Amino acid sequence: MxxxxxxxxxxxxxxxxxxxxxxxxxxxxxxxxxxxxxxxxxxxxxxxxxxxPEVRVFNLHQGADPLKKEATMEVKGNKLVVTRGWQKDYRQDNKRGSDVFCWFIHNSGKGFIDGHYTNYIVPRLDSFLPLPL
Structure with missing residues (x-):
């Protein structure tokens, strides 16, 4: 931390x-x-x-997987297809985590994050450091 x-x-x-x-x-x-x-x-x-961000979820309906509902999420002026599923939350128990419901955004987060997800990928943790002369 x-x-x-x-x-x-x-x-x-x-x-x-x-x-x-x-x-x-x-x-x-x-x-x-x-x-x-x-x-x-x-x-x-x-x-x-x-x-x-301000988020609104609506149009909740049955998804392809009966255990995972689908819906529309409106965020930043964009309407996105989302699926509800389980995820581990490690904030309280960083070894085992606890199961929580989350909305999973389709299409690599397009419309939820600014730009394309590849804009946030770095090849190595130190790749932002200047190269030695």
Missing amino acids: VTVDDKITVMVLLHRVWKKHPTHVDFLGLYIPNNNQYSSQAHGLIGQFGQE
Whole structure:
């Protein structure tokens, strides 16, 4: 956990999945409390969600999977197709997590995040550092 000036807290956790799983891979979970005091100049994924956007979910209906409802989510003036499913929340129990319902956004988050998701991928954690001369 990193805290800056008692105003901004970010927790990063490494989540491991089953060894040799055919589709799931280890991932970093980034957890940011709602009470953070980001500058209005913050950008990127953190800047977009430093202040929780206004969201409206409607048109709830049965999805292709009977255990997962589908709906329309309106956010940032965009209407997006979403599916409701289970996800692990590791904020309280960072080893086992707790099961919570989440809305999963289709189409790689298009319309929910600014730009294309590939804009946020870095090849290495240190790739933003200047190269030595």
